[in-house]
Amino acid sequence: MEMTLTVNGTSHTADVEPRTLLVHHIREGIGLTGTNVGCDTTSCGACTVLLDGQSIKSCTVLAVQVDGQSVTTIEGLAGADGTMHPVQAAFREHHGLQCGYCTPGMVMAAVSLLAEQPNPDERAVREGIEGNLCRCTGYHNIVQAVLSAASAQEGGS
Amino acid sequence: MSILGNRVLRVEDPKLLTSGGTYVADVRVPELDGAAHITYVRSTIAHANITGMEVDEARQAPGVLGVFTAADIDLGVPPLLPMFNQAMARPLLADGVVRFVGEPVAVIVSERPEQGADASELVWPDYDPLPVIVDPMESARDEVLLHPAAGTNVVLALTYGEDPNLFDGCEVVVSEDIVNQRVAVVPLESRSAAAAWVDGRLWQWSSTQNAHGVRDVLAGQYGLDPAAVRVIAPDVGGGFGAKIGVTPEEVLLGWLARRVGRPVRWSETRSENMVAMGHGRGQWQKIEIGGRRDGTVEAYRLTILQDGGAYPNMGALLPWLTRVMAPGTYVIPRVEVASRAVVTNTTCTVAYRGAGRPEATAAIERAMDIFAFEVGMDPVEVRRKNLIPADAFPYTTATDAVYDSGDYEEALDRVLEGAGYQELRAEQARRREAADVVQMGIGVALYVEITAGPTAGSEHARVVVDVDGSATIYTGTSAHGQGHDTAFATLVSSRLGIPMDKITVVHGDTDLVERGQGTMGSRSLQLGGSAVFEAAAEVITRATQIAARLLEVTPGEIAFDDSNGAFRVAGGDEPGVGWPDVAGASKFDGTPLAASVDFQASEPTFPFGAHLAVVDVDTETGQVRLVRFVAVDDAGRILNPLLAEGQRHGGIAQGSAQALLEEVCFDADGNPVTSNLADYAAISATELPSFELIAMETPTPINPLGAKGIGESGTVGSTPAVQSAVVDALGHLGVRHLDMPATAERVWRAIQDAPSGKGA
Incomplete structure (x- = not known):
């Protein structure tokens, strides 16, 4: 099926097999490998991207389902001049990543969480990222990073 | 001021955060252009003779380039570790018999990965079922043999300090059968590798903790000189020990690439990973502890039955390390350890x-708890009474470990103070008195563990300074999240006065790094870092000689400034020369300005600490919530607190996960029932609190950095602390022990069955 998808602001039209998952289309079809696959049961969240601004697990959406829509991946989050998004910067500042495999999905989930809840408390952050597994950090510094990004956004707006 | 000891932010992060890492599946290089995809067909039955295999239909399927079974493979069977029964060796594909669900029985090469998945459903093995052994105790009876040629199911049996009269003279002897359950490792990146033949050499990209180890195994399997194999570990998405070894699926890739005349790629699914990558733990233990009524421990016996899974792997060797660390942080005059590792029809451990x-640690800490329970003392006081005193180091244990340095009582005091132990006990007493539905449990565990062991370790490093004043560090360690680029660049920057952004760290490529032993056993900073540190010192020595020549003085007259990398004549005010000058002069002479060091430690090191967990237990539902976690971890001198704390956090989470939630289960027929992340309870952010970390640094004399390993400590201490807290919450009901994980059902049942009736 021919479909058009805007990824990080660029429009891509391609002939896509109907059973292709969105994550595979992003990785193999469009060639953006920042989004990772960590499981096959929608459990780990490594593949989380933003679909029209909302976080989704891109392993649980068929590419053709999102024909005409807009996706943001980890590669599209920083500013055009390379300035990190406040969530990315907070993850670095608070050592919220180690091996980095869960990181793109975790960052996108956090961006989406803060869009919905600009000022979450620790419990809300933990619940907000519950669908994203990390095996390295014990979540401690991820939670610190998200809380810090929230206050940075608060201060900046 | 030195940047050592500072919270230096990671140099790895900008790339990982903005474009994502380059894991094996992300590697795009010309050598892998046109790569075919590998799909393994796995056994769906735990133990059976393979009486036939129908593959013709799969061979005709769209995109399929080849389908192969054991009969096609002309590579040898990889040898087991030398101490194992070699008749239990594992063929690369199941050869006549399958021994666990998930064992590869055939392999498909296809143009596209989904074509391989489709074709895998067209492979039809015929199985003639055999009796299935899931329980290690049943295996140990040797009534059904998994490997008949071996004559036994026992892989390795070890005894130490055997003494039938071990408990003679003890006033109190208590025992308990406990299970240190099997858990899944779950690195977020499953196993992944790619292979290509390049100018007659085998190139393999591998998600591994040990590139040189993979190279050597592949060279052995293919009959090649190690120099004819190049292994590249790009970014690696976690390993936690399970990516140390080389699995059959990875060994076969070079053979498959040669057979189809194309490079090949393989990335397993998570559901494959959960049954086919090794699992951790899996020890059935009997603890017996004896001593006096005043709380003095006099003797301890640990009997271990290790579940090795279907084929012996590293898991079967682990009781050896358990034996070494059996007495923990305590003075115990008499210690006996007996272990057997056996095979079962389950995933390898x-x-x-x-x-x-x-x-x-879980065993000795449970033992201390049940001993305290029996003699009616506070578990903390029983521990304190038996701790190895601070002035006893170096201390040789009854199991012949030589603990290098430590102050266990100080660690205990700090964790008790940090947590407010007396206040916690008061709150617990209040809730018990009030018969609150939600009861509180407090668990304290002390630990000491062995890092960079089990014998004296070594590691390689090479430091090169280039004519532009930049430096490159080549290390034999193989980071997969630990932050070696940051840590080692910090070491070199502090020594050479070269800014961090002009330092490159190279690891995990056997063509670029001459030798190495990888990252495991919390060895990297203390061995690899020490090698880097000493190589940097040698570079300074060489550079000083060159600077002296350039400045026309003797080397003894040169003063090196490690804040800016300037070599000056001591006492003079001339500007002197810098790294570009000395590196340029060295190059002009025909030798790069570089030094290689193989750092050799004299002994392993023994980090230690004290952990305290607080749990709430709902006595009506059995639900356990980890409310607080306070940790003192002493890993000697800390190079970068940011990285060290990150290691502690991750370790505490994994250890707590074992105590609270995680367990790999098989049914009686050997079917895995936790074979994906929907069924396996990998711990999430909502099930953990933020951790309260308390610093403590007791340097080791074993290496120039004074550093011990920190990668695993969190896991070692947290599991028994959390387990102990859960049991403690039920202590007033008469519950003395509860196996892990503390699921709501298990806790609820314990409350129902408790001597003091149904709950509070």
């Missing part, structure tokens, strides 16, 4: 964060 040491 391997090293998992802590690898044998968490099992030792």
